[in-house]
Amino acid sequence: MxxxxxxxxxxxxxxxxxxxxxxxxxxxxxxxxxxxxxxxxxxxxxxxxxxxxxxxxxxxxxxxxxxxxxxxxxxxxxxFHQLTMDIDAYCYASYFCEVMGFMTHEGDRAADYLNLLYVSLKALEKGQMPAKLIRCVYEIKLMDVFGQGIQSFHCPVCGKAEVSNVFDAASGGLLCDGCRGRAKHPLHLSDDAVYTIQYINGAPLGKMYNFNVSDPVLAEIQLVSKQFMDMYVDRKFKSVEIIDSLP
Ligand SMILES: [Zn+2]
Structure with a gap:
Protein backbone atom coordinates (compact mmCIF):
# COMPACT_ATOMS: atom_id res chain seq x y z
CA MET A 1 0.00 0.00 0.00
CA PHE A 80 -15.50 29.75 5.02
CA HIS A 81 -19.04 29.00 6.04
CA GLN A 82 -20.08 32.63 5.63
CA LEU A 83 -19.34 32.42 1.91
CA THR A 84 -21.96 29.73 1.47
CA MET A 85 -24.63 31.79 3.26
CA ASP A 86 -24.41 34.94 1.12
CA ILE A 87 -25.23 34.37 -2.54
CA ASP A 88 -23.16 37.31 -3.86
CA ALA A 89 -20.09 36.37 -1.82
CA TYR A 90 -20.55 32.75 -2.90
CA CYS A 91 -20.57 33.72 -6.58
CA TYR A 92 -17.42 35.84 -6.25
CA ALA A 93 -15.66 33.14 -4.23
CA SER A 94 -16.61 30.53 -6.86
CA TYR A 95 -15.12 32.76 -9.54
CA PHE A 96 -11.89 33.20 -7.56
CA CYS A 97 -11.62 29.40 -7.27
CA GLU A 98 -12.43 28.81 -10.94
CA VAL A 99 -9.76 31.27 -12.10
CA MET A 100 -7.21 29.79 -9.70
CA GLY A 101 -8.01 26.29 -10.96
CA PHE A 102 -7.43 27.43 -14.53
CA MET A 103 -4.13 29.17 -13.75
CA THR A 104 -2.54 26.35 -11.71
CA HIS A 105 -1.26 22.87 -12.52
CA GLU A 106 -0.25 19.73 -10.70
CA GLY A 107 3.32 20.05 -9.49
CA ASP A 108 3.25 23.83 -9.01
CA ARG A 109 4.85 25.25 -5.90
CA ALA A 110 1.73 27.06 -4.89
CA ALA A 111 2.38 28.79 -1.55
CA ASP A 112 1.85 32.29 -3.01
CA TYR A 113 -1.18 31.23 -5.06
CA LEU A 114 -2.75 29.59 -2.03
CA ASN A 115 -2.03 32.60 0.15
CA LEU A 116 -3.58 34.95 -2.42
CA LEU A 117 -6.72 32.83 -2.60
CA TYR A 118 -6.90 32.59 1.18
CA VAL A 119 -6.65 36.35 1.86
CA SER A 120 -9.13 37.03 -0.95
CA LEU A 121 -11.73 34.59 0.39
CA LYS A 122 -11.15 36.13 3.82
CA ALA A 123 -11.79 39.63 2.43
CA LEU A 124 -15.03 38.45 0.82
CA GLU A 125 -16.07 36.83 4.07
CA LYS A 126 -15.36 39.97 6.11
CA GLY A 127 -17.34 42.06 3.65
CA GLN A 128 -15.66 45.35 4.61
CA MET A 129 -14.61 46.11 1.05
CA PRO A 130 -17.11 46.03 -1.86
CA ALA A 131 -16.94 42.65 -3.63
CA LYS A 132 -16.45 44.39 -6.99
CA LEU A 133 -13.27 46.02 -5.67
CA ILE A 134 -12.06 42.78 -4.05
CA ARG A 135 -12.46 41.14 -7.44
CA CYS A 136 -10.30 43.80 -9.14
CA VAL A 137 -7.60 43.50 -6.48
CA TYR A 138 -7.67 39.71 -6.82
CA GLU A 139 -7.37 39.82 -10.62
CA ILE A 140 -4.58 42.41 -10.63
CA LYS A 141 -2.60 40.61 -7.92
CA LEU A 142 -3.25 37.22 -9.54
CA MET A 143 -1.69 38.36 -12.80
CA ASP A 144 1.26 39.74 -10.86
CA VAL A 145 1.77 36.55 -8.84
CA PHE A 146 1.71 34.53 -12.09
CA GLY A 147 4.39 36.75 -13.62
CA GLN A 148 2.11 38.60 -16.02
CA GLY A 149 1.31 41.62 -13.88
CA ILE A 150 0.36 45.12 -14.98
CA GLN A 151 3.57 47.14 -15.26
CA SER A 152 2.82 50.14 -13.07
CA PHE A 153 6.23 51.40 -11.93
CA HIS A 154 8.29 50.92 -15.09
CA CYS A 155 7.21 51.63 -18.66
CA PRO A 156 6.61 48.20 -20.27
CA VAL A 157 7.84 49.46 -23.65
CA CYS A 158 11.21 51.12 -22.84
CA GLY A 159 11.76 50.07 -19.22
CA LYS A 160 12.11 53.62 -17.91
CA ALA A 161 11.32 53.94 -14.19
CA GLU A 162 8.61 56.50 -14.81
CA VAL A 163 5.01 56.12 -15.93
CA SER A 164 2.24 58.40 -17.14
CA ASN A 165 -1.51 58.00 -16.61
CA VAL A 166 -1.91 56.21 -19.94
CA PHE A 167 -2.71 52.51 -19.65
CA ASP A 168 -2.52 50.16 -22.61
CA ALA A 169 -3.32 46.49 -22.06
CA ALA A 170 -1.55 45.31 -25.23
CA SER A 171 1.65 47.09 -24.15
CA GLY A 172 1.43 45.55 -20.67
CA GLY A 173 0.71 48.47 -18.38
CA LEU A 174 1.24 52.19 -17.81
CA LEU A 175 3.41 53.85 -20.43
CA CYS A 176 5.97 56.63 -19.92
CA ASP A 177 5.49 60.06 -21.51
CA GLY A 178 7.84 59.12 -24.33
CA CYS A 179 5.95 55.93 -25.22
CA ARG A 180 2.34 56.89 -24.48
CA GLY A 181 1.78 57.90 -28.11
CA ARG A 182 2.31 54.28 -29.18
CA ALA A 183 -0.63 52.92 -27.18
CA LYS A 184 -3.07 51.09 -29.46
CA HIS A 185 -6.05 51.45 -27.13
CA PRO A 186 -5.03 54.07 -24.57
CA LEU A 187 -7.02 54.48 -21.37
CA HIS A 188 -6.40 57.83 -19.69
CA LEU A 189 -6.58 57.15 -15.97
CA SER A 190 -7.04 59.47 -13.00
CA ASP A 191 -4.16 59.93 -10.53
CA ASP A 192 -6.18 57.96 -7.96
CA ALA A 193 -6.60 55.01 -10.33
CA VAL A 194 -2.85 54.96 -11.09
CA TYR A 195 -2.06 55.11 -7.39
CA THR A 196 -4.53 52.29 -6.66
CA ILE A 197 -2.96 49.99 -9.25
CA GLN A 198 0.51 50.75 -7.87
CA TYR A 199 -0.74 50.14 -4.35
CA ILE A 200 -2.18 46.73 -5.26
CA ASN A 201 1.00 45.68 -7.07
CA GLY A 202 3.24 46.89 -4.26
CA ALA A 203 1.28 45.73 -1.22
CA PRO A 204 2.10 42.41 0.44
CA LEU A 205 -0.70 39.82 0.19
CA GLY A 206 -1.80 40.38 3.77
CA LYS A 207 -2.25 44.15 3.33
CA MET A 208 -4.13 44.45 0.05
CA TYR A 209 -7.69 44.43 1.30
CA ASN A 210 -7.76 47.45 3.56
CA PHE A 211 -8.81 50.38 1.39
CA ASN A 212 -11.73 51.75 -0.56
CA VAL A 213 -12.09 53.97 -3.61
CA SER A 214 -14.77 56.24 -5.04
CA ASP A 215 -17.21 54.81 -7.58
CA PRO A 216 -15.56 56.58 -10.56
CA VAL A 217 -12.13 55.19 -9.57
CA LEU A 218 -13.64 51.73 -9.09
CA ALA A 219 -15.07 51.97 -12.62
CA GLU A 220 -11.58 52.81 -13.97
CA ILE A 221 -9.95 49.94 -12.09
CA GLN A 222 -12.65 47.54 -13.30
CA LEU A 223 -11.98 48.53 -16.89
CA VAL A 224 -8.21 48.17 -16.50
CA SER A 225 -8.57 44.76 -14.87
CA LYS A 226 -11.07 43.53 -17.45
CA GLN A 227 -8.96 44.64 -20.41
CA PHE A 228 -5.86 43.08 -18.89
CA MET A 229 -7.55 39.76 -18.08
CA ASP A 230 -9.11 39.63 -21.56
CA MET A 231 -5.70 40.25 -23.12
CA TYR A 232 -3.66 37.71 -21.14
CA VAL A 233 -6.03 35.02 -19.84
CA ASP A 234 -7.42 33.09 -22.77
CA ARG A 235 -10.52 31.73 -21.15
CA LYS A 236 -14.16 32.64 -20.61
CA PHE A 237 -15.08 31.66 -17.06
CA LYS A 238 -18.55 30.28 -16.39
CA SER A 239 -18.74 31.97 -13.00
CA VAL A 240 -17.82 35.39 -14.42
CA GLU A 241 -21.09 35.58 -16.35
CA ILE A 242 -22.93 35.17 -13.07
CA ILE A 243 -21.03 37.84 -11.16
CA ASP A 244 -21.20 40.24 -14.09
CA SER A 245 -24.98 39.92 -13.90
CA LEU A 246 -25.05 40.83 -10.19
CA PRO A 247 -26.11 44.42 -9.40
ZN1 LIG B 1 8.56 54.15 -22.27
Missing amino acids: REEVTLHGIVLSSSLQSEYDRRMVALTKERGRITVFATGVRRGTNPLQSKTQMFVMGSFTLIPGRDSYRLVNIDVDEY
Whole structure:
Protein backbone atom coordinates (compact mmCIF):
# COMPACT_ATOMS: atom_id res chain seq x y z
CA MET A 1 0.00 0.00 0.00
CA ARG A 2 1.19 3.49 -0.81
CA GLU A 3 2.15 5.77 2.02
CA GLU A 4 -0.13 8.57 3.06
CA VAL A 5 0.87 12.17 2.44
CA THR A 6 -0.40 15.32 4.13
CA LEU A 7 -0.92 18.37 1.92
CA HIS A 8 -2.18 21.83 2.88
CA GLY A 9 -4.72 23.49 0.67
CA ILE A 10 -8.16 24.78 -0.29
CA VAL A 11 -10.96 22.91 -2.08
CA LEU A 12 -11.53 24.72 -5.39
CA SER A 13 -14.47 22.58 -6.46
CA SER A 14 -16.39 19.60 -5.18
CA SER A 15 -18.90 17.61 -7.19
CA LEU A 16 -20.87 14.41 -6.85
CA GLN A 17 -19.10 11.45 -8.37
CA SER A 18 -21.76 8.90 -7.50
CA GLU A 19 -24.41 8.46 -4.82
CA TYR A 20 -21.90 8.35 -1.96
CA ASP A 21 -18.72 9.72 -3.46
CA ARG A 22 -17.33 13.15 -4.23
CA ARG A 23 -14.65 14.34 -6.62
CA MET A 24 -12.74 17.40 -5.49
CA VAL A 25 -10.14 19.65 -7.05
CA ALA A 26 -7.87 21.25 -4.48
CA LEU A 27 -5.03 23.74 -4.64
CA THR A 28 -2.23 22.57 -2.37
CA LYS A 29 0.85 24.42 -1.25
CA GLU A 30 3.12 21.42 -1.81
CA ARG A 31 1.84 19.93 -5.09
CA GLY A 32 -0.25 22.56 -6.83
CA ARG A 33 -3.68 21.65 -8.19
CA ILE A 34 -4.69 18.06 -7.53
CA THR A 35 -7.75 15.85 -7.98
CA VAL A 36 -9.02 14.04 -4.90
CA PHE A 37 -11.63 11.28 -4.74
CA ALA A 38 -13.55 11.06 -1.50
CA THR A 39 -15.33 7.72 -1.40
CA GLY A 40 -18.24 7.01 0.89
CA VAL A 41 -18.28 10.51 2.37
CA ARG A 42 -21.99 11.01 1.65
CA ARG A 43 -22.91 7.83 3.48
CA GLY A 44 -24.95 8.39 6.66
CA THR A 45 -23.19 10.46 9.25
CA ASN A 46 -19.70 10.42 7.75
CA PRO A 47 -17.95 13.43 9.36
CA LEU A 48 -16.07 14.07 6.11
CA GLN A 49 -19.32 15.08 4.40
CA SER A 50 -19.14 18.68 5.62
CA LYS A 51 -15.37 18.82 5.14
CA THR A 52 -15.40 17.96 1.45
CA GLN A 53 -17.16 21.15 0.37
CA MET A 54 -15.88 23.97 -1.79
CA PHE A 55 -13.70 26.62 -0.02
CA VAL A 56 -12.72 24.30 2.86
CA MET A 57 -9.12 24.93 3.87
CA GLY A 58 -7.02 22.54 5.89
CA SER A 59 -4.55 19.66 5.99
CA PHE A 60 -5.53 16.82 3.70
CA THR A 61 -4.35 13.30 4.46
CA LEU A 62 -4.26 11.50 1.13
CA ILE A 63 -3.16 8.31 -0.57
CA PRO A 64 -1.47 9.14 -3.89
CA GLY A 65 -2.67 7.26 -6.97
CA ARG A 66 -1.49 7.40 -10.56
CA ASP A 67 -3.10 10.72 -11.47
CA SER A 68 -5.28 11.52 -8.48
CA TYR A 69 -5.45 11.09 -4.72
CA ARG A 70 -7.80 9.25 -2.41
CA LEU A 71 -8.98 11.13 0.65
CA VAL A 72 -8.30 9.68 4.08
CA ASN A 73 -9.02 12.67 6.31
CA ILE A 74 -9.19 16.45 6.46
CA ASP A 75 -8.08 18.50 9.42
CA VAL A 76 -10.04 21.71 8.76
CA ASP A 77 -8.57 25.16 9.48
CA GLU A 78 -11.37 27.19 7.85
CA TYR A 79 -14.77 26.28 6.46
CA PHE A 80 -15.50 29.75 5.02
CA HIS A 81 -19.04 29.00 6.04
CA GLN A 82 -20.08 32.63 5.63
CA LEU A 83 -19.34 32.42 1.91
CA THR A 84 -21.96 29.73 1.47
CA MET A 85 -24.63 31.79 3.26
CA ASP A 86 -24.41 34.94 1.12
CA ILE A 87 -25.23 34.37 -2.54
CA ASP A 88 -23.16 37.31 -3.86
CA ALA A 89 -20.09 36.37 -1.82
CA TYR A 90 -20.55 32.75 -2.90
CA CYS A 91 -20.57 33.72 -6.58
CA TYR A 92 -17.42 35.84 -6.25
CA ALA A 93 -15.66 33.14 -4.23
CA SER A 94 -16.61 30.53 -6.86
CA TYR A 95 -15.12 32.76 -9.54
CA PHE A 96 -11.89 33.20 -7.56
CA CYS A 97 -11.62 29.40 -7.27
CA GLU A 98 -12.43 28.81 -10.94
CA VAL A 99 -9.76 31.27 -12.10
CA MET A 100 -7.21 29.79 -9.70
CA GLY A 101 -8.01 26.29 -10.96
CA PHE A 102 -7.43 27.43 -14.53
CA MET A 103 -4.13 29.17 -13.75
CA THR A 104 -2.54 26.35 -11.71
CA HIS A 105 -1.26 22.87 -12.52
CA GLU A 106 -0.25 19.73 -10.70
CA GLY A 107 3.32 20.05 -9.49
CA ASP A 108 3.25 23.83 -9.01
CA ARG A 109 4.85 25.25 -5.90
CA ALA A 110 1.73 27.06 -4.89
CA ALA A 111 2.38 28.79 -1.55
CA ASP A 112 1.85 32.29 -3.01
CA TYR A 113 -1.18 31.23 -5.06
CA LEU A 114 -2.75 29.59 -2.03
CA ASN A 115 -2.03 32.60 0.15
CA LEU A 116 -3.58 34.95 -2.42
CA LEU A 117 -6.72 32.83 -2.60
CA TYR A 118 -6.90 32.59 1.18
CA VAL A 119 -6.65 36.35 1.86
CA SER A 120 -9.13 37.03 -0.95
CA LEU A 121 -11.73 34.59 0.39
CA LYS A 122 -11.15 36.13 3.82
CA ALA A 123 -11.79 39.63 2.43
CA LEU A 124 -15.03 38.45 0.82
CA GLU A 125 -16.07 36.83 4.07
CA LYS A 126 -15.36 39.97 6.11
CA GLY A 127 -17.34 42.06 3.65
CA GLN A 128 -15.66 45.35 4.61
CA MET A 129 -14.61 46.11 1.05
CA PRO A 130 -17.11 46.03 -1.86
CA ALA A 131 -16.94 42.65 -3.63
CA LYS A 132 -16.45 44.39 -6.99
CA LEU A 133 -13.27 46.02 -5.67
CA ILE A 134 -12.06 42.78 -4.05
CA ARG A 135 -12.46 41.14 -7.44
CA CYS A 136 -10.30 43.80 -9.14
CA VAL A 137 -7.60 43.50 -6.48
CA TYR A 138 -7.67 39.71 -6.82
CA GLU A 139 -7.37 39.82 -10.62
CA ILE A 140 -4.58 42.41 -10.63
CA LYS A 141 -2.60 40.61 -7.92
CA LEU A 142 -3.25 37.22 -9.54
CA MET A 143 -1.69 38.36 -12.80
CA ASP A 144 1.26 39.74 -10.86
CA VAL A 145 1.77 36.55 -8.84
CA PHE A 146 1.71 34.53 -12.09
CA GLY A 147 4.39 36.75 -13.62
CA GLN A 148 2.11 38.60 -16.02
CA GLY A 149 1.31 41.62 -13.88
CA ILE A 150 0.36 45.12 -14.98
CA GLN A 151 3.57 47.14 -15.26
CA SER A 152 2.82 50.14 -13.07
CA PHE A 153 6.23 51.40 -11.93
CA HIS A 154 8.29 50.92 -15.09
CA CYS A 155 7.21 51.63 -18.66
CA PRO A 156 6.61 48.20 -20.27
CA VAL A 157 7.84 49.46 -23.65
CA CYS A 158 11.21 51.12 -22.84
CA GLY A 159 11.76 50.07 -19.22
CA LYS A 160 12.11 53.62 -17.91
CA ALA A 161 11.32 53.94 -14.19
CA GLU A 162 8.61 56.50 -14.81
CA VAL A 163 5.01 56.12 -15.93
CA SER A 164 2.24 58.40 -17.14
CA ASN A 165 -1.51 58.00 -16.61
CA VAL A 166 -1.91 56.21 -19.94
CA PHE A 167 -2.71 52.51 -19.65
CA ASP A 168 -2.52 50.16 -22.61
CA ALA A 169 -3.32 46.49 -22.06
CA ALA A 170 -1.55 45.31 -25.23
CA SER A 171 1.65 47.09 -24.15
CA GLY A 172 1.43 45.55 -20.67
CA GLY A 173 0.71 48.47 -18.38
CA LEU A 174 1.24 52.19 -17.81
CA LEU A 175 3.41 53.85 -20.43
CA CYS A 176 5.97 56.63 -19.92
CA ASP A 177 5.49 60.06 -21.51
CA GLY A 178 7.84 59.12 -24.33
CA CYS A 179 5.95 55.93 -25.22
CA ARG A 180 2.34 56.89 -24.48
CA GLY A 181 1.78 57.90 -28.11
CA ARG A 182 2.31 54.28 -29.18
CA ALA A 183 -0.63 52.92 -27.18
CA LYS A 184 -3.07 51.09 -29.46
CA HIS A 185 -6.05 51.45 -27.13
CA PRO A 186 -5.03 54.07 -24.57
CA LEU A 187 -7.02 54.48 -21.37
CA HIS A 188 -6.40 57.83 -19.69
CA LEU A 189 -6.58 57.15 -15.97
CA SER A 190 -7.04 59.47 -13.00
CA ASP A 191 -4.16 59.93 -10.53
CA ASP A 192 -6.18 57.96 -7.96
CA ALA A 193 -6.60 55.01 -10.33
CA VAL A 194 -2.85 54.96 -11.09
CA TYR A 195 -2.06 55.11 -7.39
CA THR A 196 -4.53 52.29 -6.66
CA ILE A 197 -2.96 49.99 -9.25
CA GLN A 198 0.51 50.75 -7.87
CA TYR A 199 -0.74 50.14 -4.35
CA ILE A 200 -2.18 46.73 -5.26
CA ASN A 201 1.00 45.68 -7.07
CA GLY A 202 3.24 46.89 -4.26
CA ALA A 203 1.28 45.73 -1.22
CA PRO A 204 2.10 42.41 0.44
CA LEU A 205 -0.70 39.82 0.19
CA GLY A 206 -1.80 40.38 3.77
CA LYS A 207 -2.25 44.15 3.33
CA MET A 208 -4.13 44.45 0.05
CA TYR A 209 -7.69 44.43 1.30
CA ASN A 210 -7.76 47.45 3.56
CA PHE A 211 -8.81 50.38 1.39
CA ASN A 212 -11.73 51.75 -0.56
CA VAL A 213 -12.09 53.97 -3.61
CA SER A 214 -14.77 56.24 -5.04
CA ASP A 215 -17.21 54.81 -7.58
CA PRO A 216 -15.56 56.58 -10.56
CA VAL A 217 -12.13 55.19 -9.57
CA LEU A 218 -13.64 51.73 -9.09
CA ALA A 219 -15.07 51.97 -12.62
CA GLU A 220 -11.58 52.81 -13.97
CA ILE A 221 -9.95 49.94 -12.09
CA GLN A 222 -12.65 47.54 -13.30
CA LEU A 223 -11.98 48.53 -16.89
CA VAL A 224 -8.21 48.17 -16.50
CA SER A 225 -8.57 44.76 -14.87
CA LYS A 226 -11.07 43.53 -17.45
CA GLN A 227 -8.96 44.64 -20.41
CA PHE A 228 -5.86 43.08 -18.89
CA MET A 229 -7.55 39.76 -18.08
CA ASP A 230 -9.11 39.63 -21.56
CA MET A 231 -5.70 40.25 -23.12
CA TYR A 232 -3.66 37.71 -21.14
CA VAL A 233 -6.03 35.02 -19.84
CA ASP A 234 -7.42 33.09 -22.77
CA ARG A 235 -10.52 31.73 -21.15
CA LYS A 236 -14.16 32.64 -20.61
CA PHE A 237 -15.08 31.66 -17.06
CA LYS A 238 -18.55 30.28 -16.39
CA SER A 239 -18.74 31.97 -13.00
CA VAL A 240 -17.82 35.39 -14.42
CA GLU A 241 -21.09 35.58 -16.35
CA ILE A 242 -22.93 35.17 -13.07
CA ILE A 243 -21.03 37.84 -11.16
CA ASP A 244 -21.20 40.24 -14.09
CA SER A 245 -24.98 39.92 -13.90
CA LEU A 246 -25.05 40.83 -10.19
CA PRO A 247 -26.11 44.42 -9.40
ZN1 LIG B 1 8.56 54.15 -22.27
